[in-house]
Amino acid sequence: xxxxxxxxxxxxxxxxxxxxxxxxxxxxxxxxxxxxxxxxxxxxxxxxxxxxxxxxxxxxxxxxxxxxxxxxxxxxxxxxxxxxxxxxxxxxxxxxxxxxxxxxxxxxxxxxxxxxxxxxxxxxxxxxxxxxxxxxxxxxxxxxxxxxxxxxxxxxxxxxxxxxxxxxxxxxxxxxxxxxxxxxxxxxxxxxxxxxxxxxxxxxxxxxxxxxxxxxxxxxxxxxxxxxxxxxxxxxxxxxxxxxxxxxxxxxxxxxxxxxxxxxxxxxxxxxxxxxxxxxxxxxxxxxxxxxxxxxxxxxxxxxxxxxxxxxxxxxxxxxxxxxxxxxxxxxxxxxxxxxxxxxxxxxxxxxxxx
Amino acid sequence: xxxxxxxxxxxxxxxxxxxxxxxxxxxxxxxxxxxxxxxxxxxxxxxxxxxxxxxxxxxxxxxxxxxxxxxxxxxxxxxxxxxxxxxxxxxxxxxxxxxxxxxxxxxxxxxxxxxxxxxxxxxxxxxxxxxxxxxxxxxxxxxxxxxxxx
Numbered sequence: 108x109x110x111x112x113x114x115x116x117x118x119x120x121x122x123x124x125x126x127x128x129x130x131x132x133x134x135x136x137x138x139x140x141x142x143x144x145x146x147x148x149x150x151x152x153x154x155x156x157x158x159x160x161x162x163x164x165x166x167x168x169x170x171x172x173x174x175x176x177x178x179x180x181x182x183x184x185x186x187x188x189x190x191x192x193x194x195x196x197x198x199x200x201x202x203x204x205x206x207x208x209x210x211x212x213x214x215x216x217x218x219x220x221x222x223x224x225x226x227x228x229x230x231x232x233x234x235x236x237x238x239x240x241x242x243x244x245x246x247x248x249x250x251x252x253x254x255x256x257x258x259x260x261x262x263x264x265x266x267x268x269x270x271x272x273x274x275x276x277x278x279x280x281x282x283x284x285x286x287x288x289x290x291x292x293x294x295x296x297x298x299x300x301x302x303x304x305x306x307x308x309x310x311x312x313x314x315x316x317x318x319x320x321x322x323x324x325x326x327x328x329x330x331x332x333x334x335x336x337x338x339x340x341x342x343x344x345x346x347x348x349x350x351x352x353x354x355x356x357x358x359x360x361x362x363x364x365x366x367x368x369x370x371x372x373x374x375x376x377x378x379x380x381x382x383x384x385x386x387x388x389x390x391x392x393x394x395x396x397x398x399x400x401x402x403x404x405x406x407x408x409x410x411x412x413x414x415x416x417x418x419x420x421x422x423x424x425x426x427x428x429x430x431x432x433x434x435x436x437x438x439x440x441x442x443x444x445x446x447x448x449x450x451x452x453x454x455x456x457x458x459x460x461x462x
Numbered sequence: 463x464x465x466x467x468x469x470x471x472x473x474x475x476x477x478x479x480x481x482x483x484x485x486x487x488x489x490x491x492x493x494x495x496x497x498x499x500x501x502x503x504x505x506x507x508x509x510x511x512x513x514x515x516x517x518x519x520x521x522x523x524x525x526x527x528x529x530x531x532x533x534x535x536x537x538x539x540x541x542x543x544x545x546x547x548x549x550x551x552x553x554x555x556x557x558x559x560x561x562x563x564x565x566x567x568x569x570x571x572x573x574x575x576x577x578x579x580x581x582x583x584x585x586x587x588x589x590x591x592x593x594x595x596x597x598x599x600x601x602x603x604x605x606x607x608x609x610x611x612x
Binding site: 168170172377378380381382420 | 486487490544547548550552577578580586587590593
């Protein structure tokens with residue numbers, strides 16, 4: 108495998124570019140505009156023996172009594188070692204400071220900032236013995252997608268930073284683990300939509316064990332709620348700092364195999380287990396993604412290992428829930444793009460929405 | 463609407479929650495009351511005892527009451543374990559960590575009403591603080607042998 112360091116020029120370029128793309132939008136309802144806004148800043152860090160998932164979320168509560176003060180801040184921090192652990196915490200207005208137009212947020216003792224080309228995360232959950240201090244340096248150019256339709260009148264925008272290099276510490280159960288040059292992923296989503304609307308998505312990303320591995324891939328597929336019709340799907344490939352290839356729709360063949368039978372799961376927040384009990388789930392044991400287009404090939408196989416479920420109340424029907432399944436597992440991938448063959452093994456997260 | 467509280471913290475929180483549910487999720491409050499109309503439940507949580515009574519438009523928490531058609535017996539630690547998903551509701555019942563006694567129609571109605579209550583609870587802006595207070599009350603008890611992860 109060829110090792111490459113991000114060019115200093117790229118680092119400077121990203122330090123200037125990302126604050127102009129990745130800033131917190133915040134809900135227009137705060138200023139009397141449209142409600143139903145959702146936004147989250149998501150990070151995934153392959154911290155050696157542990158996989159860390161961090162989500163700073165601001166979402167309008169559709170049942171809030173005052174629509175101008177409907178935005179609710181939640182932080183989800185999940186860590187997967189042998190199993191998933193962690194949780195979601197909600198913060199009152201008095202503990203939330205988020206600057207719209209900036210990448211700068213404080214939820215209680217937890218902060219997310221962007222300074223000198225680095226994302227800085229300081230995390231400390233109140234209810235779990237889990238904390239982290241991390242700096243993440245972007246090493247690949249981002250992609251921006253705006254107003255992708257989810258369902259009629261509902262859309263989602265997306266900034267993807269497919270690869271970062273993480274340094275710092277993660278402390279779990281009183282034991283501190285150093286993180287040094289660990290591969291990481293970041294994206295930021297925002298838009299107006301309702302959980303339980305006529306859409307469902309699948310999203311996947313794999314982080315190689317070696318941060319110097321030059322390839323990175325992100326897959327996203329949007330379907331209707333019943334998952335009987337694929338509205339669109341995309342596979343994005345980056346190499347050594349830049350996006351090199353995008354495959355769409357009919358280029359991509361996705362095959363779900365088997366039925367994942369988890370022996371356990373993490374439920375977030377835990378009280379939602381009352382509404383979605385048990386470990387039965389409609390999830391594939393493995394997923395194969397294949398592309399053969401224009402002389403380029405790509406193949407990825409994801410094998411599910413552990414399940415965390417983020418469960419949220421349905422916003423379209425009164426007694427429903429939406430489940431974001433965070434499946435972690437092993438990824439094996441190979442391909443040949445522009446005449447250059449590659450292969451990698453990685454840990455990955457496959458996110459699937461189910462009712 | 464709901465009624466006056468009992469002397470114990472669980473009953474008081476439950477009474478507050480019925481009031482919040484009626485105010486913030488009236489449709490689900492109404493559905494719950496319809497599902498439980500005419501039912502009476504006696505609840506024993508540790509040393510705390512109270513009764514729940516339901517009419518078509520009202521859920522009441524009462525310190526005492528006439529003979530109930532169902533009895534629920536458990537501990538605060540069990541409630542905490544169920545809330546934190548360390549113990550499933552089903553496993554709690556099957557292991558008698560949470561005992562419920564009553565006729566089958568009563569128990570089915572109680573379960574149906576509980577599910578509606580929770581669907582309403584997770585949509586009420588007031589409930590996160592009520593849930594925090596309930597968790598704090600539940601943590602006051604020593605963890606039980608039922609704290610095994612499920």
